[in-house]
Amino acid sequence: MNQGPGTIQLRQQGTSEWTIPGPWFSTFVALGEKMMEVAASKDTQNHRMLLVVPRRELVAPAIGFGISRHRFLSQRTYSVELTLDDLDDLPEGTQIRAVWPQRTRDAVFIGLDKKRNPPAILLEIDGVAHPPLGAKNIRFYRIGAPTPQGTKENKNLVSEKGTAQGIKEQFWSQVFPAAAFFSEGTHFERQMETEIIYPDLQAILGTNELTLRDAARFDYLSNDKHPHFVNVFEKSIKFQDLGSLEQDRMDMTDWVVLDGNTAVSRLSPSERLYGRRVLGIVDFANAVNQNPGFQAFLAEAGNLWLHKGQDGFDWTPPPGTYLWSWGAKNES
Amino acid sequence: MSHESIAELNLAYSRLERQGREPGKFRLLVLPGEAGRSGTQIINQVLRQNESFDMSLAEDLTRTLRVVAADFRGYCAPDTVSMAYWAEKLVELTTRVKEISGFLPQSVLTPLEELANRLVEWGTRSSQELFQALEAEVSLREGRVALVLSTPRLSNHVGEWLAGWSENEKITVARSASLRSLEITEIESVIFMGAPHRLFRSPKLEKLARALCLSGASEDVAFIAPRWACSPADESALQLLLPFQSDTKLPKVLPIATGQAPLVNAIADEIEDEDLAPATEEVPAVVPSLRAGTTPCRLLHLGERFSLPVEEDASRVTALQKDAISDQWEAHGRHPYDELHIGDLVLAIIDPSETNDLRKRAGFAMGEKFPVYENGQKSWKSKLSEMEHRFGRNILEKQLQAAGISAGHRFSYWSEPGTISPQMNEDFRKLLLFLGFTPSEANRTMELTREFRAHLIAEGLRAGLEVVRVLNEEESDPSHFDQGRTVILKELGNASYLVAPVTSVSSEVIMCDPSQVRSLVARNHRGTS
Numbered sequence: 055m056n057q058g059p060g061t062i063q064l065r066q067q068g069t070s071e072w073t074i075p076g077p078w079f080s081t082f083v084a085l086g087e088k089m090m091e092v093a094a095s096k097d098t099q100n101h102r103m104l105l106v107v108p109r110r111e112l113v114a115p116a117i118g119f120g121i122s123r124h125r126f127l128s129q130r131t132y133s134v135e136l137t138l139d140d141l142d143d144l145p146e147g148t149q150i151r152a153v154w155p156q157r158t159r160d161a162v163f164i165g166l167d168k169k170r171n172p173p174a175i176l177l178e179i180d181g182v183a184h185p186p187l188g189a190k191n192i193r194f195y196r197i198g199a200p201t202p203q204g205t206k207e208n209k210n211l212v213s214e215k216g217t218a219q220g221i222k223e224q225f226w227s228q229v230f231p232a233a234a235f236f237s238e239g240t241h242f243e244r245q246m247e248t249e250i251i252y253p254d255l256q257a258i259l260g261t262n263e264l265t266l267r268d269a270a271r272f273d274y275l276s277n278d279k280h281p282h283f284v285n286v287f288e289k290s291i292k293f294q295d296l297g298s299l300e301q302d303r304m305d306m307t308d309w310v311v312l313d314g315n316t317a318v319s320r321l322s323p324s325e326r327l328y329g330r331r332v333l334g335i336v337d338f339a340n341a342v343n344q345n346p347g348f349q350a351f352l353a354e355a356g357n358l359w360l361h362k363g364q365d366g367f368d369w370t371p372p373p374g375t376y377l378w379s380w381g382a383k384n385e386s
Numbered sequence: 387m388s389h390e391s392i393a394e395l396n397l398a399y400s401r402l403e404r405q406g407r408e409p410g411k412f413r414l415l416v417l418p419g420e421a422g423r424s425g426t427q428i429i430n431q432v433l434r435q436n437e438s439f440d441m442s443l444a445e446d447l448t449r450t451l452r453v454v455a456a457d458f459r460g461y462c463a464p465d466t467v468s469m470a471y472w473a474e475k476l477v478e479l480t481t482r483v484k485e486i487s488g489f490l491p492q493s494v495l496t497p498l499e500e501l502a503n504r505l506v507e508w509g510t511r512s513s514q515e516l517f518q519a520l521e522a523e524v525s526l527r528e529g530r531v532a533l534v535l536s537t538p539r540l541s542n543h544v545g546e547w548l549a550g551w552s553e554n555e556k557i558t559v560a561r562s563a564s565l566r567s568l569e570i571t572e573i574e575s576v577i578f579m580g581a582p583h584r585l586f587r588s589p590k591l592e593k594l595a596r597a598l599c600l601s602g603a604s605e606d607v608a609f610i611a612p613r614w615a616c617s618p619a620d621e622s623a624l625q626l627l628l629p630f631q632s633d634t635k636l637p638k639v640l641p642i643a644t645g646q647a648p649l650v651n652a653i654a655d656e657i658e659d660e661d662l663a664p665a666t667e668e669v670p671a672v673v674p675s676l677r678a679g680t681t682p683c684r685l686l687h688l689g690e691r692f693s694l695p696v697e698e699d700a701s702r703v704t705a706l707q708k709d710a711i712s713d714q715w716e717a718h719g720r721h722p723y724d725e726l727h728i729g730d731l732v733l734a735i736i737d738p739s740e741t742n743d744l745r746k747r748a749g750f751a752m753g754e755k756f757p758v759y760e761n762g763q764k765s766w767k768s769k770l771s772e773m774e775h776r777f778g779r780n781i782l783e784k785q786l787q788a789a790g791i792s793a794g795h796r797f798s799y800w801s802e803p804g805t806i807s808p809q810m811n812e813d814f815r816k817l818l819l820f821l822g823f824t825p826s827e828a829n830r831t832m833e834l835t836r837e838f839r840a841h842l843i844a845e846g847l848r849a850g851l852e853v854v855r856v857l858n859e860e861e862s863d864p865s866h867f868d869q870g871r872t873v874i875l876k877e878l879g880n881a882s883y884l885v886a887p888v889t890s891v892s893s894e895v896i897m898c899d900p901s902q903v904r905s906l907v908a909r910n911h912r913g914t915s
Contacts, residue, residue, distance in 0.1 A: 073392040078399040108601040339601035341593035348629035374402030
């Protein structure tokens with residue numbers, strides 16, 4: 055994955071044929087990568103970008119894919135593997151992650167039972183003390199990000215303890231929060247199920263079956279299912295009801311993406327997004343909530359400075375697509 | 387235009403690429419428009435004198451004048467149609483003038499008289515000129531054309547004559563409400579009747595224009611307008627569709643005016659587009675009136691403008707509601723007379739052909755048993771009709787009652803092609819036996835009828851679920867439906883449904899045309915409430 059995304063083919067739900075998407079798709083993938091570059095600068099913390107697209111189908115997942123790709127290539131993660139010695143020094147109450155070959159659990163570290171040989175690990179899972187665990191076949195990680203409790207299904211079988219974590223495992227378990235996407239549930243779910251042929255990634259993951267959900271590493275903000283924490287998705291109608299844990303997780307992401315006219319019109323004015331990097335995607339083809347979307351987004355962006363050009367980074371939008379950005383710094 | 391395939395998306399982006407690269411993908415065909423110019427100058431002259439008469443008295447007149455001005459700019463029709471149309475406009479104008487002529491100064495009356503004298507001539511010439519340009523543009527194209535008129539009122543008027551036009555197969559009147567059903571692979575061109583700088587001022591048309599001009603919906607776009615309605619601002623009119631003024635450049639509109647000078651502001655036209663017509667793009671503008679027939683029905687009144695005839699003995703209609711906890715739309719079957727409340731949202735079929743389509747889908751779902759069911763139904767209905775023919779209505783009714791068929795007086799309704807069976811099973815069984823079916827034949831016929839009805843309900847529910855899916859995707863609020871709203875289901879062959887609140891339920895039973903049962907009809911406020 056050192057080059058661009060290369061030759062990609064897609065197959066949508068309910069269809070039998072693979073189709074090569076036009077350059078527009080890889081251009082939106084590139085936008086996701088550019089967004090991660092922008093996020094590296096502290097000057098851009100309070101930042102709004104309005105992306106107006108001819109049609110929004112597959113735009114947000116492509117951006118999510120670019121974000122995921124950029125994060126993966128960075129090789130950074132908040133997940134640090136712990137040895138028994140490390141656990142010995144770990145303060146009680148620290149959130150850690152226990153990884154069995156097929157499942158992953160987030161837990162609170164209670165301590166080591168050194169009366170046993172080797173020492174057993176004492177954890178609290180879902181607020182309940184777990185029977186002492188031996189270290190065999192389990193790997194422990196310290197997570198530098200609040201992740202929700204609950205069982206996570208490992209997309210791949212984790213390699214045996216004692217072997218170096220493979221690149222495949224790094225992909226599936228990377229904890230490096232990137233973006234929170236808000237959209238309509240059925241619309242977004244359907245797009246995430248789009249199958250993708252992307253030979254580079256398939257070679258790394260050793261599978262031919264890959265969806266945009268996998269490639270973009272989308273998980274759910276309020277119903278976390280996978281060990282990775284890169285992109286999270288939530289229905290925009292749930293936005294106002296997010297609990298503190300979900301809000302904390304959203305706040306850890308570099309970007310909030312409001313996908314579609316309705317999400318933009320409803321969520322742009324939210325105080326929870328003040329001072330955040332927000333990308334709003336408005337769709338020309340859909341008349342519903344189009345002007346309310348523009349109005350709501352521009353009302354908030356109007357508090358910032360409009361930047362000239364494509365925000366200073368080298369991104370040429372696909373035909374019929376427009377991007378404007380606003381920041382706290384006057385660049386004129 | 388939702389859930390596009392990747393091939394459709396590729397097509398849309400490649401069209402947009404060509405539109406950005408090749409000049410002339412957006413063209414403005416400038417017509418001489420002399421007749422409309424004369425009429426519009428007079429209208430301008432009258433409207434500018436608004437301080438010399440009481441505007442509150444002249445509200446209807448000024449509205450009519452605005453409508454006429456809009457028609458000069460954008461009502462296209464062949465001679466045969468437009469003469470009658472403009473004759474009606476003349477009647478309307480003269481009526482409006484007569485109503486308040488005593489309050490109008492001579493400086494207003496004189497030009498109005500001149501306008502009235504020439505209205506049919508000028509109007510017909512304007513409409514014909516626009517029509518000829520449209521006809522030429524359509525004939526040049528092999529693919530379909532989406533035609534956009536400046537107001538819903540004009541869309542309705544033009545839609546009426548288009549149905550009988552020889553090029554009808556190639557043309558679709560585009561409205562906001564029908565955007566979902568436009569197949570981008572089929573549409574070759576979009577033609578707007580009007581000058582873009584003026585059209586794009588209307589917020590409703592603005593959204594439609596964005597969808598049709600800026601989303602790759604067609605290969606090219608043409609605007610047709612009389613010269614006096616055009617302006618140099620038309621060349622960069624697409625900029626008006628951007629959400630705010632910025633340095634971003636959109637493609638230019640290329641004016642084409644054979645043998646004429648470049649565009650100038652030829653007429654100081656201060657008339658805004660009439661926006662007072664009652665029709666909106668969100669709800670169907672024209673639905674048929676209720677016709678008398680043989681099916682006993684009660685009326686569910688939906689919103690202010692519509693009624694839904696429902697069988698007197700119906701047990702369910704589809705109601706939609708948003709669950710307060712999940713915030714999701716749901717469809718439920720509700721008894722129309724016992725369980726519906728004022729304000730409940732009901733799903734109604736707009737076009738009667740959808741009822742037939744529903745039946746077709748139910749038949750398809752029933753598979754190979756459907757022809758057997760159909761034959762059985764034809765058999766008992768033809769026997770019933772034969773008996774009516776042989777004995778006469780009164781005697782047959784008595785015979786049916788004597789056979790213990792409690793609702794025998796409704797046999798004419800049962801004979802209708804649209805009626806599935808008598809409502810009560812016991813009546814149906816006795817009827818079949820009365821008609822000479824053996825007990826086993828009667829059982830088989832009833833069994834197949836039950837099965838067909840179950841498929842019909844399932845198909846009806848599917849439509850409800852599809853509408854629910856659309857509403858959840860759009861995250862619509864119930865308040866959006868106060869005036870009713872059309873939902874088009876692409877997945878069900880572009881079937882159109884109205885979602886509207888119940889405003890009242892009639893207690894009176896009326897006899898309706900069977901083809902109108904459960905199809906939307908116009909509400910008659912005098913007779914149906």
